[in-house]
Amino acid sequence: MTPRMKLAPVSEELHVSWAPEREHRTGIAASVRGISKRFKKARVLEDITFDVAEGESLVLLGASGSGKTTILRIIAGLEQPETGYVILHGKDVTDLPARERGVGVIFQAYALFPRMTVEKNIGYGLKIRRRPRKERKKIVNDLLTLVQLEQHRKKYPWQLSGGQQQRVAIARTLAYKPQVLLFDEPFGALDAQTRVHLRREIRALLRKVKVPSVFITHDQEEALELGDRIAVLNEGHLEQVGTPDEVYNHPATEYVATFLGAANLLLGVVTGDFVEIGAARVPAAKETARFRDGQSVKLVFRPEDVCVSPDANLPEGCRRLANAIIEEISFVGAYERLNIRLDLTHRRQAESEPPLYDVTVNTPEKMRGVPIIATRPKPDANTTKYKVGDRVAIGLTSFSLLPNYTLARQR
Amino acid sequence: MVKVSAVRHVRGFDVARPLSISVMLAIMLPLVILPLLSIFLYGTKNGLGSFWSALIAPEAIFALKLSMATSFWATVFNVIFGLFAAYVLSRYDFYGRNAVIVTISLPTAIPTAVAGFALLLLWGPNATLGRLLNMQGFQLMFTPYAIILANIFVTFPLAFGVIKPVFDTMSRSLEEASATIGATRWQTFWYVTLPNLRGAIVGGALLTFARAVGEFGSTILVSGNLAGHTQTAPLYIFAKFNEGQIEAANAIAIVLALLSFVIFSVLFFARDWLEFEAQEV
Numbered sequence: 001m002t003p004r005m006k007l008a009p010v011s012e013e014l015h016v017s018w019a020p021e022r023e024h025r026t027g028i029a030a031s032v033r034g035i036s037k038r039f040k041k042a043r044v045l046e047d048i049t050f051d052v053a054e055g056e057s058l059v060l061l062g063a064s065g066s067g068k069t070t071i072l073r074i075i076a077g078l079e080q081p082e083t084g085y086v087i088l089h090g091k092d093v094t095d096l097p098a099r100e101r102g103v104g105v106i107f108q109a110y111a112l113f114p115r116m117t118v119e120k121n122i123g124y125g126l127k128i129r130r131r132p133r134k135e136r137k138k139i140v141n142d143l144l145t146l147v148q149l150e151q152h153r154k155k156y157p158w159q160l161s162g163g164q165q166q167r168v169a170i171a172r173t174l175a176y177k178p179q180v181l182l183f184d185e186p187f188g189a190l191d192a193q194t195r196v197h198l199r200r201e202i203r204a205l206l207r208k209v210k211v212p213s214v215f216i217t218h219d220q221e222e223a224l225e226l227g228d229r230i231a232v233l234n235e236g237h238l239e240q241v242g243t244p245d246e247v248y249n250h251p252a253t254e255y256v257a258t259f260l261g262a263a264n265l266l267l268g269v270v271t272g273d274f275v276e277i278g279a280a281r282v283p284a285a286k287e288t289a290r291f292r293d294g295q296s297v298k299l300v301f302r303p304e305d306v307c308v309s310p311d312a313n314l315p316e317g318c319r320r321l322a323n324a325i326i327e328e329i330s331f332v333g334a335y336e337r338l339n340i341r342l343d344l345t346h347r348r349q350a351e352s353e354p355p356l357y358d359v360t361v362n363t364p365e366k367m368r369g370v371p372i373i374a375t376r377p378k379p380d381a382n383t384t385k386y387k388v389g390d391r392v393a394i395g396l397t398s399f400s401l402l403p404n405y406t407l408a409r410q411r
Numbered sequence: 412m413v414k415v416s417a418v419r420h421v422r423g424f425d426v427a428r429p430l431s432i433s434v435m436l437a438i439m440l441p442l443v444i445l446p447l448l449s450i451f452l453y454g455t456k457n458g459l460g461s462f463w464s465a466l467i468a469p470e471a472i473f474a475l476k477l478s479m480a481t482s483f484w485a486t487v488f489n490v491i492f493g494l495f496a497a498y499v500l501s502r503y504d505f506y507g508r509n510a511v512i513v514t515i516s517l518p519t520a521i522p523t524a525v526a527g528f529a530l531l532l533l534w535g536p537n538a539t540l541g542r543l544l545n546m547q548g549f550q551l552m553f554t555p556y557a558i559i560l561a562n563i564f565v566t567f568p569l570a571f572g573v574i575k576p577v578f579d580t581m582s583r584s585l586e587e588a589s590a591t592i593g594a595t596r597w598q599t600f601w602y603v604t605l606p607n608l609r610g611a612i613v614g615g616a617l618l619t620f621a622r623a624v625g626e627f628g629s630t631i632l633v634s635g636n637l638a639g640h641t642q643t644a645p646l647y648i649f650a651k652f653n654e655g656q657i658e659a660a661n662a663i664a665i666v667l668a669l670l671s672f673v674i675f676s677v678l679f680f681a682r683d684w685l686e687f688e689a690q691e692v
Contacts, residue, residue: 076591098590111588115606124602125592176593 027089029054029212030075030180035084037070044070046237048084052180053228055210057203061223062233063259068216071233072182075214077101088179104173104181104211108188110165112157118168119144119153125176143171147205162190163198170202174209181206181213187222199226220260224248232256249302250400257300257402264306264372266299266342267404275299275401278344278370280322287401301399306374308338309393310384318395325369326390336381341369342394450668454661465662470638474647475666481555481643482623485562486570490616493570494608498600501578512575516568523628526564530557530633553635558643561629566622570615577611614678621674625667 030052037045045067052058060068073079075086077098085094093101112121120127122143126136144150147167157165166186173181186202187195203226206213215226223230224244232239232247232255240252251257254265268277270293273285277299291297307318314320321342328339374394386392436444455462465471500512518526534541534551544551551557581604589599627645634641642650644663651660 076587078587078591098587099593099595101591102593103591105588105591107584107588109582109584111582111584113585113589113603113606124589124594127602128592128594128598172592 027054028052028087029056029089030214031085031087032071032075033085033087035071035074035081035086037067037074037079037081044236045074045081048233048236048238050231050238050241052212052214054212056228057206057213057215057226059223059227059230060214060216060233061218061220061227061230061259062216063218065235066233067236068218068233069184072105072184072214072216075180076103076105076182078105102176102179104170104176104178106166106169106173106181106183106186108185110157110169112165112168112172114157117154117156118149118160121157121168122171122175124172129176139175143174146174146208147171163194163201166198166202167205170205174211178211181211183213183215185216185218187217187219195222202226224260230260232259234259249398251300252402254298254300254402257400262303262373264301264303266370266372268297268299268401270295270297270401277321280320280342280344282319282321282396282399284319284399284401287399291401291403296404298402298404299399300402301396303337303373303375304335305397305399306340306372307395307397308340308374308376308384308386309395310386310390312393314393314395318397321394321396324372324392324394326386326388326392327371329386329388331381332375335375335377338374338376338386339371340374340392340394341371343369345369447668450661450664453657454665457658461658462662462665465659466666468659470642471647471659471663473639474642474644474663477555477558477642478624478644481558481562482620482626484559485566485623486616486619488559488563489566489619490570490612493567493572493574493615494612496571497575497578498604501575515571518565518567519569519572523565523626524632527561527629527632530561530564530629534560534633552633553637553641555634555641557633557635558630558641561633562623562626565626565629566619569619569622570612573615573618574608574611577608581607613681617674617678621671624670 028051031050033049035045035048036043048067048071050058060071062068070079074081077086077093077096077100081094085092087093088101088103113124116124119140123136123140126139131139140153141150144153147170149164149167149171152160152164157168160168170181183202187198190198199222215223217223217226227244229241229243230247231241234253234255240247240256242250242252247256248260251260251263257263257265266277268275268282270276270288270291271281272293273283273288274281275284275288275297276282282299307315309315322344324340324342326338327341330337330339372394496515500508500515531552532538534544534557536542536545536550536552541550541552551560585603585607586599589603590596594602625645626643627649630643631646631649634643634646636642636646636650638647638650644667648660648663648667651657651663
């Protein structure tokens with residue numbers, strides 16, 4: 001997980017090029033400690049803590065109203081937190097005004113100065129800092145080359161495309177070597193195709209300049225692609241911080257599981273090395289380790305983690321869950337989606353029993369079955385075809401267990 | 412071959428168009444066009460020579476100069492204060508803000524004679540503040556300063572009214588961006604905010620000036636209307652007309668009419684230019 005913050009003294013001279021001097025450092029660039037904030041009576045942020053490592057890109061992911069913009073504005077110094085600290089390269093900047101923090105904000109609509117040319121926009125930070133004209137010119141030229149806008153240097157913002165404007169906005173912040181780059185929904189105003197294109201461009205650019213950055217977005221696909229790590233926010237508190245793999249494959253909470261992609265949830269009870277879900281017993285020695293016997297848990301798995309087999313023979317690495325019946329088959333472009341109803345009322349198959357039970361779910365007692373969603377890649381879908389009403393065996397390649405807090409609270 | 416339709420559509424003659432244009436012009440003729448035209452016709456009736464001699468009469472020259480000077484200072488004050496007031500009122504929210512906005516705009520609705528009267532009541536030689544000034548050996552009323560004060564009062568809301576909406580619609584993120592880049596408030600105002608306001612400032616200044624130059628009602632009360640000392644151009648016109656010197660009055664009237672014509676042409680035609688500039692530069 002995140003390395004512990006070290007309040008190591010940081011040398012005065014933070015940046016030499018866009019950031020190369022930091023390459024050999026393995027410190028924390030920005031750190032948010034216990035930030036809380038309320039507007040009027042409404043609590044917007046609750047005890048938010050996370051770090052951004054040097055050269056890392058962290059994505060704050062959350063639905064609208066989750067407080068992600070407020071976090072960004074607090075880091076930038078455009079908003080004051082009620083409690084907590086903002087630390088940039090080891091220095092507490094909580095009480096510093098925005099202009100003394102040296103962060104670069106890329107606003108949603110880019111906020112380029114309409115009366116300045118591309119060149120002047122990029123040179124603004126240096127002009128403000130009263131750098132000599134020669135140095136200014138050199139840095140602006142280098143940045144124009146970096147963001148490939150040399151031939152647009154004399155143009156005004158309104159003469160540029162959205163993507164070009166965004167590059168100007170980034171170059172404008174890079175000019176004064178920001179401690180951290182903050183992107184406020186950078187692709188919100190663009191159409192789907194440009195968006196995908198631009199985020200690859202930005203990712204490549206950030207790899208080049210190695211400036212630590214924080215993105216905010218509500219788009220999970222964007223988060224997975226842009227983030228070295230993702231912080232999932234829900235109604236003002238952090239649900240989980242982790243790599244895209246951790247967050248997607250091992251969600252820490254139900255919210256994370258359902259917000260990032262589709263997820264199936266089943267209620268179960270821990271029994272030794274197994275999870276019991278109704279009549280089904282799933283071996284889960286590793287997953288149950290952190291739970292006590294008899295604890296109520298939620299079993300979470302993605303549609304693509306489901307293996308489906310027409311007989312009892314599940315593929316290698318698939319843990320048997322239950323028998324089921326196929327209720328609906330839909331073809332969704334890249335894969336096939338199956339709506340499946342699990343039979344969790346019958347006992348597990350015994351040695352002598354036939355491989356498949358008569359699943360009761362297609363009877364008037366249908367409601368006793370539990371619906372899940374599974375997806376199959378095309379090759380599978382093409383080799384083994386199913387039709388609605390087919391009885392199948394269901395296994396899981398991977399899943400995670402979450403404590404069932406809702407139930408615990410009810411007790 | 413493509414079959415050509417038998418009935419060719421001939422461009423029809425729309426009667427409504429010339430008709431409505433002529434009606435509009437017919438209404439405007441006695442109301443606006445003829446009065447303006449008559450100033451020019453009467454003023455130059457006895458040849459340009461007499462017009463010129465009426466114009467360069469010392470009192471006339473003085474009245475014009477005084478009008479220009481007092482209007483200029485009133486404009487300077489009202490543009491600067493209007494800018495400041497617009498900045499404060501669109502950037503900060505405070506209790507009673509709307510009341511302040513209404514009060515600032517109030518002078519537009521107050522009859523100018525009332526405005527002049529009110530100033531007299533406050534600053535006159537026997538009034539509260541006027542007596543205080545008198546003790547310092549300074550008299551405000553019946554001096555050019557009184558004219559500036561009256562002009563300021565009457566044209567108060569004009570520049571503010573033009574600048575405020577531009578402030579309101581200007582994106583906050585521009586100023587925030589400037590702040591995060593490292594600019595002080597003053598630098599942000601100078602490099603980012605002010606350039607966006609250029610059109611509004613020029614427009615507001617022209618409006619204020621045009622209105623101040625023509626101000627009569629309040630000026631006549633506070634200035635004392637002393638020829639060669641506190642007589643502005645509109646007062647001069649009124650005085651000469653009362654004395655029966657129509658030609659003298661007419662010469663100045665022509666100058667004022669032309670001046671306002673020029674100012675409003677600039678406002679009208681520069682509007683596109685200013686907005687274009689706002690986008691381009």
